[in-house]
Amino acid sequence: MRTTKSRMSRLLAVPVALSMLAAACGGSEETAETTEPEAATTTEARQVNTDTGEQTTTTVAAEVTTTTEPIPPASGTLRMVEFSPVTTFNPAGSQTAQSAYLYPAYDTLTRQTNDLTVVPALATGWTRPDDVTWEFTLRDDVVFHDGAAFNAQVAVDNFNYHASFQGNPNAATWSNMVEARVVDDTTFQVEFASPNPSFPLEMSMVMGMMISPNFLDGSDLTRNPQGSGPWIWSEEESEAGVTEVYNLNPEHWNPADQGVEQVTVTLVADNNARMNALLTGEADIMATTRDAQLQTGLDAGMMQISVPNYFPYVFIIDREGDSNPALADIRVRQAILKAMDLEAYNDSIHAGKGDGASGIFPPAFGEFHDPALAASTYDPEGARALLAEAGYGDGLTINMPMMPAISPHMDIIVQMLGAVGITVEIDQINNGELGPRFRSGQSALTWNRALLVHPAKDLGFWIGENAPMNPFNLTDTNDLYDKLQEALSSDPDTAKALYSEITQGLIDMGALIPLGHGGQNGMYAPNVTGVVMGLNMQAPMPYGVRVDG
Amino acid sequence: MLKLLATRLMAAIPMMFLVATLVFFLAQLNPVDPAATLLGDDASLEAIAAKRAAMGIDRPLIVQYGDWISSAVTGDLGQNWFNGEEITTELRDRIPVTLSMVFGALTIAIIVGNTLGISAALKAGRWPDRLITVVSSLGLAVPNFWISMVFSYYFGVKLGWLPAIWPTQRPDTLLEWLKPLVLPCTALGISSSAAIARQSRSSMIGVLQRDYIRTALAKGMPVRRVVFKHAIRNAAIPVVTLAGFQLSALIGGAIFIELVFNIPGLGNWGVDAILRANIPVILAFVMVAALTVVLVNILLDLSYAWLNPKVRPE
Numbered sequence: 001m002r003t004t005k006s007r008m009s010r011l012l013a014v015p016v017a018l019s020m021l022a023a024a025c026g027g028s029e030e031t032a033e034t035t036e037p038e039a040a041t042t043t044e045a046r047q048v049n050t051d052t053g054e055q056t057t058t059t060v061a062a063e064v065t066t067t068t069e070p071i072p073p074a075s076g077t078l079r080m081v082e083f084s085p086v087t088t089f090n091p092a093g094s095q096t097a098q099s100a101y102l103y104p105a106y107d108t109l110t111r112q113t114n115d116l117t118v119v120p121a122l123a124t125g126w127t128r129p130d131d132v133t134w135e136f137t138l139r140d141d142v143v144f145h146d147g148a149a150f151n152a153q154v155a156v157d158n159f160n161y162h163a164s165f166q167g168n169p170n171a172a173t174w175s176n177m178v179e180a181r182v183v184d185d186t187t188f189q190v191e192f193a194s195p196n197p198s199f200p201l202e203m204s205m206v207m208g209m210m211i212s213p214n215f216l217d218g219s220d221l222t223r224n225p226q227g228s229g230p231w232i233w234s235e236e237e238s239e240a241g242v243t244e245v246y247n248l249n250p251e252h253w254n255p256a257d258q259g260v261e262q263v264t265v266t267l268v269a270d271n272n273a274r275m276n277a278l279l280t281g282e283a284d285i286m287a288t289t290r291d292a293q294l295q296t297g298l299d300a301g302m303m304q305i306s307v308p309n310y311f312p313y314v315f316i317i318d319r320e321g322d323s324n325p326a327l328a329d330i331r332v333r334q335a336i337l338k339a340m341d342l343e344a345y346n347d348s349i350h351a352g353k354g355d356g357a358s359g360i361f362p363p364a365f366g367e368f369h370d371p372a373l374a375a376s377t378y379d380p381e382g383a384r385a386l387l388a389e390a391g392y393g394d395g396l397t398i399n400m401p402m403m404p405a406i407s408p409h410m411d412i413i414v415q416m417l418g419a420v421g422i423t424v425e426i427d428q429i430n431n432g433e434l435g436p437r438f439r440s441g442q443s444a445l446t447w448n449r450a451l452l453v454h455p456a457k458d459l460g461f462w463i464g465e466n467a468p469m470n471p472f473n474l475t476d477t478n479d480l481y482d483k484l485q486e487a488l489s490s491d492p493d494t495a496k497a498l499y500s501e502i503t504q505g506l507i508d509m510g511a512l513i514p515l516g517h518g519g520q521n522g523m524y525a526p527n528v529t530g531v532v533m534g535l536n537m538q539a540p541m542p543y544g545v546r547v548d549g
Numbered sequence: 550m551l552k553l554l555a556t557r558l559m560a561a562i563p564m565m566f567l568v569a570t571l572v573f574f575l576a577q578l579n580p581v582d583p584a585a586t587l588l589g590d591d592a593s594l595e596a597i598a599a600k601r602a603a604m605g606i607d608r609p610l611i612v613q614y615g616d617w618i619s620s621a622v623t624g625d626l627g628q629n630w631f632n633g634e635e636i637t638t639e640l641r642d643r644i645p646v647t648l649s650m651v652f653g654a655l656t657i658a659i660i661v662g663n664t665l666g667i668s669a670a671l672k673a674g675r676w677p678d679r680l681i682t683v684v685s686s687l688g689l690a691v692p693n694f695w696i697s698m699v700f701s702y703y704f705g706v707k708l709g710w711l712p713a714i715w716p717t718q719r720p721d722t723l724l725e726w727l728k729p730l731v732l733p734c735t736a737l738g739i740s741s742s743a744a745i746a747r748q749s750r751s752s753m754i755g756v757l758q759r760d761y762i763r764t765a766l767a768k769g770m771p772v773r774r775v776v777f778k779h780a781i782r783n784a785a786i787p788v789v790t791l792a793g794f795q796l797s798a799l800i801g802g803a804i805f806i807e808l809v810f811n812i813p814g815l816g817n818w819g820v821d822a823i824l825r826a827n828i829p830v831i832l833a834f835v836m837v838a839a840l841t842v843v844l845v846n847i848l849l850d851l852s853y854a855w856l857n858p859k860v861r862p863e
Contacts, residue, residue, distance in 0.1 A: 079717045085821070086588055087631045167600035169588045239642055240634035241821075242813040243717060266811075268718040269821065272698070273811045276713040279706050283717055398670040431824070432586035435740030436594055468593070 011289045016257050020489040035303045053381040071255050074248055076547040080526075081277045082539060083288035085267045089233070090221035091209035091281055092165035096451075099206050100539035103144070104246040104263045106209035106227030109136060109155070111543070112534030116307065118200050122150065122210060122228075127268060128328050131195045132178075136203075139382045141253050142210035146227045152188040155393065159190060161183045161216045162207060166185060170207050171490075172468070173199075188530075191471050195488035198454030205536055213472030230257040235254045241267060257367050259530055259546035275523075283527050284547050289521040291351040297523040305533050305540060308364045309520035310449045312338070312349075312409060314513035315462065315469055318444035324398055327444055331390040331469075333510025338383035339420040340413075342376055348412045354518040360450065360458055360503055362517040366493070371499040383420040397423045409515075441471035449518075451536050453497035459484050460505065480505050484511045550854060553849065557847040570840045572832055573614050581826035583630055592810055604630060606828075614792035617832070627829040631821075636833045644837065647814035650806070651799045653734035656800075658741035659792060665742070666749025666788075667776065681746060688743025696735035704732055714811045723757050732804045740802070741795040749790045752784040759783075764792065786856050789847075793849040797842050 009394040086101035088094055094102060098202040109123040111189040118502040123136040142150035163174035173196070180190045192200070194466045200209060212226040219226075223240065231246030238244045248258055266283070275293050279300050286304075288298065294304055314336065314543040321328025342356035355362055359373030387393060405492070414424045429437055438446045449470075460467045463477035463484060478504045486499035506512035522530050522540050529549035533540040563763025583717035585592065592600075601607045605616075608857035620627060626636035669681040714728040720726040756762060757780055765775045804816035811817070815834060 077718070081717065085632060088633060097589065108682060166603055167584070167588060167592075167596050169592045169596065171593050171596045175593075220633070237719070239631065239719075239813065240632045241641070241818065242638060243719070264717060268714065268717075268811045269817070270808050270811060273701075273714050273809060276701060276706050277811070280709065280713045282712070284712055363720065430581040430586075432582060432589065435589075436582075436585055436597060439594055 002219070007107065019444045024547065025055045026279060034295060038404070062233075070260075071223050072546075074255075074258040074261045075168070075261050077264060077387060078260040078285065078542055078545055078547055079283045080263070080285045080539060080542070081267045081274050081283040081285060082265050082271065083271075083274065084173065084538075085269075087263075088222045089225035090165075091211060092162045092168050093222075094206045096205060096536050097538050099537060101244055101265050102206060102209060102225065102227075102228070103232045103309045103541050103543070104231040105225035105229040106211075107142065107229050108208040108210060109138075109203035111541070112201070112204045112532070112537075114305075114532045116535055118204060119419070121204070122155075123203070126200050129189070133189055133191045134196070135183065135187065138187050138188070138254060142228050143251050143253075144210075145232050145249065146212050146214055146226060147216050148209060148212045150187050150228060153181045153185075155210060156188050157213055157216050158210050161211065169410060173202060183303050184306040190319045192487070197488065198457055201453060201535065204534060228252070230254070231263050241283050243267070257454065257543040259544050260542070263542050266319065269386060278523055278525065279523070283525075283541055283546075285522060285524045286530065288525045289517075291353040291521065293352065293391070294351075294521060294523070301527055302523045302528055303528070304363075304521060304523055305531050305538070306353075306519045306521045307454050307533050307535060308362050308450050308517060310516040310518050310537070311360050311362075311458070312345075312447065312448050312449040313514065314413065314445060315438075315442070316445040316511050316513070317469060319474055319509070319511060320413060320472065323473065326390070326392060326396050326398070329390045330510050331386040334397065335383040335386040335420065335509065336417065336422065337377050337510060337513045338379040338386065339416050339422065340513055340515060341378045341400050341416055342381075342514070343378075344416070345412055346516045349408060350516075350518050353515055353521075356516045358507070358514040358516075359454060359500075360514070361452060365452065368496060368499060370496070370503070372499060373503055377507075380420050389419055391423070393419045395423060396423055399426045400439050401426055401429050401434060401446055403429045404436050405431045406447055413447060418458070435468075439471055446514075452517075453536060455503075456484065456532040457487055459499065459502050459506075463502065463513065477506070477511070550851065554847065554851065556805065557850060561843045561847070564843060565840060568613075569618065569832070569836060572835045572839075573617060574610070576826075576828050577610060577621075577830070579828075579831075583826040583828070586825045587631065593717060594772045617821070617829075621832075626833050629705040630827050631830075635786060636829055639830075640815075640833060640837065643813060643815050643818055646812060647800070647807070647816060649797065650730055650733050650812065651803055651815060652736060653730055653803075654741065654799050655739035655792065655796055657734055657738035658745050660737070661742040662745025663749050663788065665746035667781070669746065669750040670757060671772070671776070673750075681750070685743035685746040688739050689747075691739070693736055693740055694803050696739055697733065697806045698847045700732045700736050703753070707799055713789060715813060729810070729812075733810045733812060737799055737802050737806050739790075741799060743796060745788060745791060747775050749784065749788050752787045753780060756780045756784040760823075782856065786853065789836035789852050789856065790849065793845050796845050800838055800841060811824055 013079055022501065080100060082100050083098045086098045089102060089105065098157060108123050109121060110118050111121040113119055122142055123138055125137045127135050129135055135154065138150070138155060140151055142149065156384060159180040162168060162176050167252040169176060176192045176194060178191045178193050180188060183189050190446060202222040209227060211221065215226040216220060230249055230252045232249045234245045234247050249263045252258060271290055271293060274286050275296060278286040278297065280310060295345055298304060316322065316327055316333050316336070316538065318327055319333070323417060326332045342358065346352060346354045346356040356376065357363065357374040358377060359370055361368040363369050400410065410426065410518065417424055434448065438441050438448070450461065461467060464470065464481035465473045465478065466476060483498050483502050490498065503512070507514065513529060522533055526547050529546045530544040531540045532543065555838070567692065584595070584597050584604060584606065588596055588600055605613065617627065622638065628635055664686065665681045670677045686793060692716040701713045704710045711732050715729050762775060762780055765779060766772065801816060804820055805813070807814045807816035808820065815837060818830060819834035820832060
């Protein structure tokens with residue numbers, strides 16, 4: 001569930017939304033007035049009510065309206081402390097975890113507001129001419145830091161660059177792209193092999209960051225960000241692995257984004273040190289705040305921003321029992337499901353700040369959340385009975401991979417399974433090896449987590465003969481896969497019903513074992529205003545943030 | 550003395566070469582795949598393979614070693630795999646920070662340790678001696694990372710006397726640069742102070758029982774003059790040896806202290822590199838640590854010769 005603890009941050013949703021609307025405006029003077037885009041925009045948008053947690057799917061038709069607001073000049077320095085270091089300033093080679101370092105220097109095609117709505121940025125609008133195609137209309141006043149102009153051809157070149165970039169962490173999205181083509185100078189289309197409903201949302205993340213056309217020829221962008229963002233990276237003032245410094249871009253198309261003159265992003269890997277930085281005034285925004293740290297920050301008068309972030313689960317991959325015959329028995333798989341106490345998991349892993357609801361999407365995602373899927377399935381007696389019925393009344397041993405980063409999750413799973421007579425032998429692996437391990441069919445079942453973006457993306461990861469989570473090419477999810485294809489071409493209500501049906505199908509067949517939901521938290525000092533954090537982000541964006549509040 | 554220095558420096562060259570070779574091959578035993586770590590869990594197997602090829606780590610080990618060692622002898626230590634920065638640039642930025650902290654801690658350790666040790670020796674067997682012994686035992690027993698967390702919270706966050714972490718904006722003045730080092734240096738120096746205090750006490754007690762000291766005292770020379778003019782120099786050799794060893798220990802201890810105070814030094818850098826199998830950084834980190842130890846040992850040898858003419862080469 002999306003939580004914003006303080007009343008102030010709720011109130012901030014209004015100016016934030018306004019600033020995001022202003023993000024589509026033109027003008028470059030500090031005293032400029034904001035003007036809404038003139039292009040009418042139609043798109044699916046996800047809207048979450050921060051007070052009720054309810055969410056609705058709407059079709060946004062951006063009316064041609066003109067508002068006049070004075071924009072206060074940029075003032076001060078925004079100091080962010082980050083959990084992980086930047087590995088590259090190249091969006092095509094960057095993981096979401098490092099996006100905080102890229103946002104100041106790059107503009108994205110779309111953006112997310114504090115209520116998780118997708119709104120215009122470099123793209124003024126987007127439509128879906130057919131199921132597999134998105135058409136974007138672009139601003140015509142954007143200039144990159146190196147002076148190059150932004151247009152549809154540049155956007156198409158960027159997409160081709162992302163798709164062909166060797167070692168792109170987001171290759172799964174780009175591998176589905178068939179073609180990107182220019183329609184006119186400010187319009188382009190991108191076509192996929194299968195429908196990609198979450199593409200406008202993804203364009204608010206690193207995948208949607210536009211690189212100057214002068215650097216798409218294989219130039220090394222590792223320590224050389226070349227975007228059009230509100231701030232320009234300063235090589236002289238930055239120190240790799242320590243602090244990255246960005247100074248105001250006087251040519252930026254939207255002065256409303258530029259609440260501060262300078263942005264610094266400092267690596268503070270230790271959780272306590274990061275909190276200490278915030279509490280002692282060394283930082284204005286603390287990214288990645290652990291659930292257990294939130295109260296410390298709130299007690300000290302700091303503000304909290306949280307977004308629903310991920311869906312942890314156990315997935316039983318080898319359902320034909322090649323590596324462990326017991327897993328071929330649906331009763332064993334369902335016993336594993338019944339052994340999971342989601343409330344205990346939430347208390348242990350999220351300090352009670354997540355939720356123990358079943359289903360992929362938490363209640364904050366009204367668009368996709370299905371209360372029918374949320375019911376607890378915890379039934380240890382039932383689990384033991386099923387195991388006995390399957391001939392494993394004396395116990396059963398299974399093998400699961402564990403890397404250090406997921407050991408807290410695995411510890412409690414081992415305990416819960418142990419309580420019903422299932423012994424887990426741990427296959428110790430290194431951080432970063434979990435994905436390759438299950439994709440190559442070396443694990444019969446595994447813990448994993450899905451980022452909350454869109455059901456089609458998550459379900460597509462599990463079902464179908466060629467899904468990443470189906471290395472054995474099992475055919476038992478083929479009917480669900482057909483339903484997924486049907487959902488992708490259906491109206492939102494039908495699609496939602498189908499997504500729920502598929503999810504329930506996976507749970508019933510003992511493939512998917514839900515473990516609740518976790519969020520991404522950040523904290524900021526009370527003088528900071530305009531803080532926005534979206535889905536799939538580990539830190540708030542700097543756009544429109546002010547430190548003189 | 551110059552001949553001694555030259556001999557030691559010449560001997561250090563093959564030693565550093567051996568260290569480099571050993572560390573290069575030992576680093577390969579790290580089971581972490583840096584390409585997978587770089588790309589994250591969502592990366593496909595093909596993307597990881599492409600990244601490994603781009604990084605050159607799919608080549609035979611001996612080829613990788615040849616490339617690295619031939620560049621290293623020219624002063625090119627390569628690039629950090631995880632941020633693309635030149636290793637030499639990172640060393641230039643980080644070495645002064647860590648050395649400042651380590652030498653700051655060593656200075657604290659020598660001053661506090663010797664003061665306590667000599668005081669205890671002069672009051673041997675009486676309550677000040679016992680109190681100092683208990684305190685130094687505590688100093689040795691309590692891990693410095695715990696002390697640093699306590700210091701950071703109480704003196705930095707709760708009382709606000711000194712910075713709890715390294716400034717997020719680059720310090721402009723020397724004072725701004727030194728201020729955040731006070732707590733880390735103190736936390737780091739505590740256990741070394743305790744070790745030096747114990748060594749200094751026992752060494753000083755031994756010297757104070759020598760005939761020439763008793764003679765000087767019998768002739769009416771003031772205690773202070775006897776201690777500072779005659780006893781300290783003779784009691785210093787084992788203390789200097791210990792201080793040399795402590796320097797190596799302090800470099801190790803700095804790793805944890807840098808993490809707690811977020812100090813952008815070698816320790817933070819090295820730990821992160823080890824966790825992610827960032828081999829160029831691991832190699833540079835170990836080489837710097839090894840070089841520091843070698844140089845400290847050379848300095849120790851020179852100091853022995855200065856303190857005791859009997860060990861000077863002919």
